[in-house]
Amino acid sequence: MNRSKVDNGNAARHPLISEFANDADMAELIEFFLSELDHRLQVLQAAWDTGNLEQVQSLSHQLKGAAGGYGFPSISEVAAELEHALAIHTPGSTLPRDRFESLMSQLRRAQAGAHHVD
Amino acid sequence: MQNDRHEHHDARLLAIDDSELIHQLLRGRLRNERIQIHAATNAADGLQLARVLLPDVILLDIDMPDRNGFDIIQDLKADPTTHDIPVIFFSSDANVDTKIRGFELGAVDFVTKPFEVAELKARVNSAIRLSRLVRMLAQRAQVDGLTGLWNRAYFDWRLGEEVAIAERHCNDLALIFCDLDRFKGVNDTYGHPFGDQVLERFGLLLAHGRKGDIACRYGGEEFGIILPETNAQEAANVAERLLVDLRSMTWRRDPGLAITASFGITDLRRVHPRTTAALVESADRALYAAKARGRNCVAVSDDPPQARLTA
Numbered sequence: 001m002n003r004s005k006v007d008n009g010n011a012a013r014h015p016l017i018s019e020f021a022n023d024a025d026m027a028e029l030i031e032f033f034l035s036e037l038d039h040r041l042q043v044l045q046a047a048w049d050t051g052n053l054e055q056v057q058s059l060s061h062q063l064k065g066a067a068g069g070y071g072f073p074s075i076s077e078v079a080a081e082l083e084h085a086l087a088i089h090t091p092g093s094t095l096p097r098d099r100f101e102s103l104m105s106q107l108r109r110a111q112a113g114a115h116h117v118d
Numbered sequence: 119m120q121n122d123r124h125e126h127h128d129a130r131l132l133a134i135d136d137s138e139l140i141h142q143l144l145r146g147r148l149r150n151e152r153i154q155i156h157a158a159t160n161a162a163d164g165l166q167l168a169r170v171l172l173p174d175v176i177l178l179d180i181d182m183p184d185r186n187g188f189d190i191i192q193d194l195k196a197d198p199t200t201h202d203i204p205v206i207f208f209s210s211d212a213n214v215d216t217k218i219r220g221f222e223l224g225a226v227d228f229v230t231k232p233f234e235v236a237e238l239k240a241r242v243n244s245a246i247r248l249s250r251l252v253r254m255l256a257q258r259a260q261v262d263g264l265t266g267l268w269n270r271a272y273f274d275w276r277l278g279e280e281v282a283i284a285e286r287h288c289n290d291l292a293l294i295f296c297d298l299d300r301f302k303g304v305n306d307t308y309g310h311p312f313g314d315q316v317l318e319r320f321g322l323l324l325a326h327g328r329k330g331d332i333a334c335r336y337g338g339e340e341f342g343i344i345l346p347e348t349n350a351q352e353a354a355n356v357a358e359r360l361l362v363d364l365r366s367m368t369w370r371r372d373p374g375l376a377i378t379a380s381f382g383i384t385d386l387r388r389v390h391p392r393t394t395a396a397l398v399e400s401a402d403r404a405l406y407a408a409k410a411r412g413r414n415c416v417a418v419s420d421d422p423p424q425a426r427l428t429a
Contacts, residue, residue: 068232
């Protein structure tokens with residue numbers, strides 16, 4: 001999977017930092033969000049690989065609603081785009097792969113940002 | 119004061135949302151607000167917790183996998199134990215129709231996701247304040263929480279006062295009883311939230327009647343209006359006007375629907391002895407006559423009025 005290698009490199013070069021990174025009240029919450037990311041990425045990838053679009057849609061719906069609250073509005077945005085693309089997707093038509101990859105790449109960038117802070 | 123237990127504990131918020139990310143965020147962000155946060159991640163747990171906890175406010179997600187928030191609020195509103203808990207909808211799909219639907223089903227407010235923390239706090243606190251005020255008024259000032267009219271207890275007390283005053287000054291005193299027609303059918307067909315809307319709007323109509331008249335919610339879909347210095351004939355005119363206004367109301371839910379009511383009227387000169395109990399009984403009989411006549415009309419007690427009192 002060349003694509004994911006490229007993305008990982010990209011993520012490391014462009015880490016995504018929470019808008020609330022300087023808010024002491026938010027430190028614990030952001031940490032919780034980031035600590036879950038690994039698992040979330042895996043579940044999303046597995047759902048996508050097995051064609052479980054309903055689960056991908058539901059997971060992106062949750063990220064749309066929550067990520068902005070943790071200081072990652074760009075994740076909310078791409079998650080909303082993916083959710084919308086899946087909502088109007090009809091069986092047999094082209095999958096919104098680019099939208100999916102955008103979300104994954106944003107999540108990886110946030111993950112890279114977590115290590116970056118340390 | 120001392121019997122209001124709600125003043126003494128932190129406000130309880132129940133969040134019903136399928137996303138654990140949201141629950142964590144709420145817990146973290148409302149940590150310093152003196153609000154206890156309880157979480158449910160599906161409809162069944164949410165309804166169960168609402169009944170057990172009786173929270174001060176419910177934050178309800180619209181898009182959930184098992185049942186959506188619109189279904190859940192209808193269950194909350196249909197259950198008398200949870201009926202009065204204010205519900206704030208919580209959704210990332212903030213189009214106008216969704217919001218209006220939420221308000222029509224009885225929500226007090228709407229917060230869009232992702233949410234601004236300061237705004238969420240302000241809205242939650244405002245909903246809690248509002249529900250406490252409504253509850254306080256209902257307990258202490260004898261106001262009906264749904265319609266804002268006087269309640270039954272106030273009606274009983276006030277009618278006693280007005281009868282005594284009328285007797286002292288040899289004044290007229292009329293009483294109107296009215297009952298919304300086939301209201302159970304309205305509830306069954308359109309749901310309880312719509313039934314509540316009908317009660318609320320009819321209550322508003324009664325509240326804006328003549329100055330000096332005292333409009334009360336007698337119970338369920340029955341209302342009583344005390345009209346000092348008014349005889350039954352004048353009261354019948356008041357009732358006719360109310361009936362015309364009610365019939366001409368339009369209902370968004372079903373533009374073809376006409377809600378009607380029946381009115382029974384009496385006054386102090388038609389009852390013996392001149393007591394509140396006799397007055398209530400006479401108005402009730404007249405109301406029954408209006409129903410028997412086919413509803414959607416005004417009936418005056420057929421007891422003959424006694425000669426006008428002289429001072």
